[in-house]
Amino acid sequence: MRLNGLTMTAMNNPTLKRWGWVTALGLLLGSCSPSAKAPDSAPQSPATGAAKDFTVGMVLVGPKQDGGWNQAQFEGIQAALKTIPGTKLEYVDKVNVADRPNVKGSQVADDLINKGAKFVIFNSDDFKDDALATAKKHPDVTVIHASGDYAWKEGKNFKNQPNLGNIMGRMEYGKMIAGCAAALGTETGKIGYLGPLINDETRRYASSAYVGAKYCWENYRKKPAQDLTFKVTWIGFWFNIPGKTLDPTKVADDYYNGGYDVVMSGIDTPEVAVQGKKAAEAGKKVKFVHYDLATGCNLAPDICLGVPYYNWSFPYANSIKKAIDSKYVSEFTWLPPDWKNINNPETSMVGFNEGAALGDNKKFLDEFIKGLGDGSINPFKGPLNFQDGTPFLKEGEVATDQQIWYLPQLLAGMEGSSK
């Protein structure tokens, strides 16, 4: 007999039993009857083909202002919706086990759909099961899983779910350019790569950065490949989760203090830039390469070698327009840079903003980009071996899309674990 009286009364009255507390809160707080605004009326408004009242939902794995991946996604979708009148965005960020325990991505999507979303974007590879579950549960909703491969007919994991699509940029080009910039910037010949978790995508990017770095080290710096150290440290997730991941701040510091004068970021958040700035202010000659966000160099412009970034707005806008017109069919969108101008926001999904720290080496980088664009340079051309010494590409062999996407290991010459 120790509980409060409210629950006592509630126990005696079956209808009050469940709502007693909340009702009491409501009555006392503002005489607002909770049932006054029934949420049931909101969903299922008939979706006419008109662009009016089209709601787009987005499930973000990290904070929407993380200075990286999530911010690029969030700004991308906002820009996209600005170009399509009558659309509206509903989103939840920080959807991960640490920030929102007891919440699954699919549940967030349910709530977004409940709020009227007809088009839902999951923005992280980790959401692949949630994206598929949501697509199955809501066949009338278009589900986009950014960075996933379930819609890739030629891929290994094709699921044939008509309302599930993938959108991704061919960031391996961005990473090659980034790796080249790193190789052009390093004095010690030691490049550190701060990696997130390990999967196909992250192996692909770390390896791309390495082959780009190796190419420019040999061809522009005119130094032998064995003088180049390229080390990858994985922290375990896309951003720091205290106690669960390695601390990216500490990993970045270890690089800068350990003779790695160029550190590349592969994670969502800007620890590499922030710690690099501190190290530079303390007199160390260090530089960094950022990732994900076009404005990434602004964090420490003087020591920034550049930033490969995504332009999510136009591919998202294209798919949303198709969905509004009920013309969306499942597709695997994997867009390369627009080689005419890789920084054109309307046509190039992958771009690279060069940083001030490049200095005179800018000409080499531009030459490299031009070579990638016209096909005269292809760093993913044999001979290339895997980290364990087994051959990846034979002499003269060029990697296929599948070989690049599903890269099973890091490449020979790189330090760090592959799995």
Place this chain on the structure above:
Amino acid sequence: MKVELKDISKRFGNVHANDRVSLTVEAGTIHGLLGENGAGKSTLVKVLSGFISRDSGAVLLDGKSVEIKTPADAIARKIGMLHQDPLDFPPLSVLDNFIVGKTGTGLIDRQRSLRQLQQLSTHFNFNLNHYETVANLTVGERQQLEILRLLSLGVSTLILDEPTTGISASQKTALFKAMKQLASEGKSIIFVSHKLEDVEELCDRVTVLRHGKVRGRAEIPCPDAVLIDLMFGRELAPPLKPQTRQSEPALQLEKIRVDTDRLTLRLGDLTAYKGEVIGLAGLEGSGQQQLLLMCAGLLRASTGQIRVNGVEMTHESYSKYLDRGIGYLPADRLKDGLVSGLSIQDHVALRTPSRSLFVDWKETLKQTVQAIATFNIRGKPNTLVERLSGGNQQRTQLALLPVPLNLLLMEHPTRGLDIESVLWVWQQLIARCQTGTTILFMSSDLDEIMRYSDRVIVFSGGQASHPIAVSDLTADRLGQMIGGRLSDTLEPSVIS
């Protein structure tokens, strides 16, 4: 400073701990406060040192009436008390303990404090390592530290509560020397003790308390006999107990030694007979409780053997002791004997041997109602035990004793009980004895021991006398033994 306490009274419940007690201590003297445990000595000095508030009476310092409400007040009035268990902080170092409690504005000047501590130590010839952790010090060293700390606070009246318990002979010598030195420097000292020899060695004069009242004052030197008379009274109550002792031995102890943190109890051979009541007399903490706990199976003897009704029990578990019909009634009923928050009925159920998984509350209720009637408990089956009066708690404890009861061990069986309950309780106990139960009980009430025991064992500092038939006891003899002069003891001649 001259300290005067005038007509101090203090009640705890219906116990008169101090009943118009007056005491005058002249500056530069050592005043003894003598009396058996529970006489009211500690209450009186705690009133003076601000640990408890008096009900009536006055405190005068150098003739001026003052109010002392907290220990901090007392320190401000230059009165410091050294507790039996020094109130220090064991995890801290000697120096930190010395600094704690100093008033200051913010920052600690450790260097200055260290110099002060060194000076004081040298002055009194105390040998303390200033960086040692207090937890590693002996009681005597902790006392020395506490004295120095109090002196550094400017104390001019020092109260020592039973300071010679648990310290070595050389520490005692050093302590007494320091006290005399302090007195010669004009400080007034109150020395609380139950040990005649200490009082006679150290004090200038003495006030004797018994049952909360001043029984007399004396100048030292003074013959032992006079002081013992004052402490214990001239008259002993006449024995009341009928003859219940049988010839069969019930409890047999051989070469028992019990070691605890505070005390080592050395007991030789002892036999208690069926139906016999043995009273354990002595100042509290002299070893009686250790004997009771050991016989109850709650405390292991370091050496020796214990047999109950001829069955070897030395290494048995407590539950075996219960199974053998050995019962124990602790003094602190709500701490050690009964479970607050549980009703009488719950207790009855707990003591029922459980044959099934579920409690048969109907049957338990029946048993409880019966127990309440039999033991005349004023309470309902669902009354929580903490809501019962002391007497009814004791009746409840009696109701929960195992049946049949072979051996009963009791601490202060009637403490805090009204007269009616006392008589009733003993009536029940004697009835048990008539059926063969053997009782060992300790009490600080000598009258109770005289009235209800067949034989008496007197304890002092871990030594125990041979059992003495109550008819052979005189007030003089008992008093002297309690005061520490045991003529011959139970201790075996050879101790390994």
Place this chain on the structure above:
Amino acid sequence: MTKRIFYYQLASIALAIVFITAIILVVGASPPSVITAMWSGAFGTVGQFARVIATLAPLLLCASGLLFTFTAGLYNLGIEGQIAFGAIVSTLAIRLTQDSLPPALVIVLAILMGGVGGTLWGLLAGVLNVYGRINEIFSGLGLNFVADGLALYLIFGPWKREGVASMSGTEQFPESLWLPTFGNTDASPIALLIAIAAVAITLIILRGTYFGLRLRAVGQNLRASYVLGIPSIRQLLSAFAICGGFAGIAGALQVLAVFHRLIPNISSGLGYLALLVAMLVGLNAWFILPVAFFFSALNIGSLQLPLDLDLESSLAGVIQGTLVLFVLLARGVSESLRKPSTTPLHKGY
């Protein structure tokens, strides 16, 4: 319950509501809109209501278990680790048997092994407490870290997805090993039934058995119950074991019914939430159901705060904590003011 205590509790809830209102205003939101949002988040759709039920199941299990340890006077903060370890052992059982045994058997085995794992982890806290003399709060928190670390190690090490090392957890188990749900929702009738059975068992054991009575005695006064002949150590260890067992089953349900895999933070903070429930319930198991339901609704409804109002969902935690704090405060105040002569709080049987 006496009238006076009733009023104290009422006053404490009123105070808590004032306090919560103030917090909501300080963070710049309007209290009615917060309530509306949370309400719609918990009960707006069948799916959301089902999530409330899905969270209710582990919450009931853990709160029931905690009633045993609370009754024994123990603060089992190690419950999170007991959930996690139960989930780990359950996952192990699934991995070992999913290819050889029929799915139904695998599920039963996984639930049982979850209970076994939780029991072991609970007993470990108990052994550290009883024999190692480590306060159960600290041993529990320490074991939480160990269980968490173990889960992380397994997820990033031996149990990782092929070619992947990520916080997102192990490979999803095939759908045949998911506990069936009500329609297309997240709520599993089996999980709910198990949880309700746990509440019933708890009620029966604590009120009707010698074990429950002894546990109460041990919780109220360890020394006296020993003197009365109660095997105190066995009682304490049993309380840890039972609580751990229930928590471990909750962990197994998190794996089988909710996440369908082992993830880091598999306990999702539900153990701590259950601690709040148990504290609010006191020793009165009857109230577990409504209180746990209310807390589950708050927990689920809170997701609507960032969606509707751009507020942090952690506001729900503030509300839960505040309620518990004020109710405990009222209990403390009314007990310290309780006159010895008033009618007993305690009801007979």
